[in-house]
Amino acid sequence: MNLHRLLANSRRVLQQLRHDPRSMALMVFAPVLLLTILKYVYYRQPEVFQNVAVSMLGVFPMLVMFLITSVSTLRERTSGTLERLMVSPISKVEFIGGYAIAFGFASFIQAILVSSFAIGPLGLRIQGSQLALIWVAILDALLGLAIGLFVSSFAKTEFQAIQFLPVVLLPQLLLSGLLVPRSQMPRTLSDLSNALPLSYAIDATRKVAMGSESIVHDSLVIVAFLFGLLLVGSLTLHRRTR
Numbered sequence: 001m002n003l004h005r006l007l008a009n010s011r012r013v014l015q016q017l018r019h020d021p022r023s024m025a026l027m028v029f030a031p032v033l034l035l036t037i038l039k040y041v042y043y044r045q046p047e048v049f050q051n052v053a054v055s056m057l058g059v060f061p062m063l064v065m066f067l068i069t070s071v072s073t074l075r076e077r078t079s080g081t082l083e084r085l086m087v088s089p090i091s092k093v094e095f096i097g098g099y100a101i102a103f104g105f106a107s108f109i110q111a112i113l114v115s116s117f118a119i120g121p122l123g124l125r126i127q128g129s130q131l132a133l134i135w136v137a138i139l140d141a142l143l144g145l146a147i148g149l150f151v152s153s154f155a156k157t158e159f160q161a162i163q164f165l166p167v168v169l170l171p172q173l174l175l176s177g178l179l180v181p182r183s184q185m186p187r188t189l190s191d192l193s194n195a196l197p198l199s200y201a202i203d204a205t206r207k208v209a210m211g212s213e214s215i216v217h218d219s220l221v222i223v224a225f226l227f228g229l230l231l232v233g234s235l236t237l238h239r240r241t242r
Contacts, residue, residue, distance in 0.1 A: 009098025127211025
């Protein structure tokens with residue numbers, strides 16, 4: 001792996017993001033808007049808002065990065081950009097690594113802005129560190145990136161890429177413990193939830209909010225999922241749609 005090519009690809013992706021105001025707005029303003037709506041939905045139930053909002057700080061980064069990455073990667077393939085890159089000396093690992101670095105930086109900015117807005121104007125209370133919350137949000141965003149890279153290999157159009165959202169992420173949301181504690185689910189569903197990365201993302205955000213438990217285990221599980229999906233994504237990465 002060549003560091004110069006890796007960083008050059010990261011700069012290329014960041015420049016594309018900078019010139020795409022819709023993606024920038026989706027990354028920053030969509031989570032802020034949704035958290036604001038959530039605040040006033042539970043205006044008379046502030047404790048419910050406290051419980052739900054902190055979990056959403058783990059869900060939103062994954063959801064946003066999944067959408068942006070799956071569509072962006074597919075667009076590069078259909079436009080021929082990916083084919084031209086693969087003809088150059090850049091490897092698949094450098095291509096995917098460049099995406100991970102670029103979106104990791106973007107998710108760092110997103111996490112700071114969104115968590116600061118939630119803790120500040122919206123009054124979200126956490127007993128743990130905001131830095132820990134930002135760390136979890138970045139991991140979740142990178143996980144969404146890895147899933148987006150993976151599913152984009154199976155889509156031929158941007159619409160098909162978006163169609164993977166209810167198939168890949170919504171079941172995880174239902175089984176993550178956000179709606180019903182995982183301990184109260186039937187055994188089969190509880191075991192299945194233990195094999196899904198979003199469950200650990202939400203557990204980590206809740207632990208930060210409580211300030212009572214370490215998030216090392218959840219972080220390591222998320223990182224394992226992240227590298228596994230990036231590896232599979234590199235193996236299934238095609239130069240162009242078939």
